[in-house]
Amino acid sequence: NGPPCIFIYKTTAEPHIGETSYFKVYSGAVRPGMELINESNGVTEKLNQLFIVESEKRSQVNELVAGDIGATIKLKHTHVNNTLHSRGKNYELHPITFPAPLMTVAIESAQKGDEEKLSLALHQVQEEDPTVIVEVSKELRQTLIHCQGELHLSVIKWKLEHVAKNLHVKFSKPRIPYRETIRKSVQSNYRHKKQSGGAGQFAEVYMQVEPFYEGMPDPKGMNVRGREEHSLEWGGKLVFLNCIVGGAIDVRFLPSIMKGVMEKMQEGPLTGSLVRDVRVSVYDGKMHPVDSNDISFKLAGLKAFKQAFQQADPQLLEPIYQLTVLCPDDLTGSIIGDLQTRRGIIEGMDSEGHFTKVTARVALSEMQDYSSSLRSITQGRAKFRMEFAEYAPVPFETQRKLTDDYNKISKEELVS
Incomplete structure (x- = not known):
């Protein structure tokens, strides 16, 4: 009997239909033709049709009440984690907290001229999967995808190449945002x-x-x-x-x-x-x-x-990240050994529940394949998180190599 209020928890894009928004009714009842306010942006959305979805079967209904899960189509300004409610109520439900990304790669189209097609496909994938974060880095001159790991990346690639016809993409290591x-x-x-x-x-x-x-x-x-x-x-x-x-x-x-x-x-x-x-x-x-x-x-x-x-006496600085790894006690030695090969500085160990917590500082340039490496070392029994800490001087040999590589590329570009 309360005022209508629904929460959008998923969106998908389907051919010939457009965007489908999946929601749960938290209060009242909703019917086709009803107008609701999006609390996040203040836009009024009209519910054109209501469905109950079972796998690929979509059944049209005339009413959904509190506790029901349903779907509607063509909500132009509504996304995942948005709350819709009747006018004048100002409800906002707690959003879903999605996991932070664990892996970053650079993406580009395999064929020149497909940049706009790739941009549209990335936007659609990001709408459907909020754990995918797409960043166009002006500094690195790359388009970056932040995701959960290699399997997630494979799913993203499959989606991109099936969302847009004749689109082929390739991944590469992201450049490191050094400072001088x-x-x-x-x-x-x-x-x-x-x-x-x-x-x-x-x-x-x-x-x-x-x-x-x-x-x-x-x-x-x-x-x-x-x-x-x-x-x-x-x-x-x-x-x-x-x-x-x-x-x-x-x-x-x-x-x-x-x-x-x-x-x-x-x-x-x-x-x-x-x-x-x-x-x-x-x-x-x-x-x-x-x-x-x-x-x-x-x-x-x-x-x-x-x-x-x-x-x-110019000095190159590299980004240093604070790394926290949670792992079973018997795998601590393997994880510390791996971090030391990555120029990591171990800061300490502690217990957190049934896990051992290892904290370290590691250069970002050494962490690009860490997600898959950690899974291989621990058979998937460990997890980690990273936060930016500071910029610190790079080793002399690394600075010389990076400077030589940059000068070589600059000369080649000048000649061409």
Whole structure:
């Protein structure tokens, strides 16, 4: 006898029908033609038809009451975990908590030109399976799928290639989101000069680049006249100081210099990774009354920063994750041995119910196949979770290899 309230727990997409939403009635009764409010977004949805579903058999009904499980079609703005209720009631049921992903892979279409088809198919798979998380990473320039493991990934691939006709996909390892920084202070300068008839381009910039940390003193021997502190969206900070005296560079050109620095920070000189925790002090320069403009100072700032960064003992940083493994006591030694081969630092062991809990810090680059490896070591008797902890310096040999690989790819792209 209460007001109507239903909870959507599953959606599927079927050919010739469209999206089918499965729900449980928690209160009152629902009938075809009834209009309900989606509590999550405030949209009014109309229940066109109601069904009781048994395997592949779908039986149309005229009413479902509290406790019944049914289905309806063509709810345009309703998804899994949404609550629908009668107007003016504002009910919202507790959502289903889905497990966190344990495996990440990069996905792309095997044939060029199928990117839009892949995007639509991924959207449909994600709607049907909330444990699949699709991420388009601007930083890594990859489309990533976060899922539960290799078997889950095989199911996703089968769905994708059957949802969209003639679509073939391939998986690869995701790139690692490294960061770049520096370890010492360096001064550099760059003169940008270009003359090609008429007004040319001229700018000269002197700057000091140094590693930034909270509470550091102002640079020695420089008069700080302006300070800008930017919290970077990828973590860390850029501090930009105006230390120019005597009007060597007009103040209006300083934003252009900083724009050039920021542009280079988005593609670091070492591996093309994002740069963080740097302080840049512009202390001198030259300008021309006619040929100096914003683009000239932007290019001069970019080149001066690049030169300084390469001379300032650059350091590559890698993401470190806090890993927790729950396993039977007799498998603890095998798990610790495997983590040590992955450059893992074991932080401790504890008991949690009938399991032993192993905590460690491990580099993300060493964990890309950990889900299948752990299942193999423990015959599926262990589980794990990972959380981002910090960025830490990579080993010297790893940094050299990654830098060499990046330089090689850059030269090949330049030649082509």
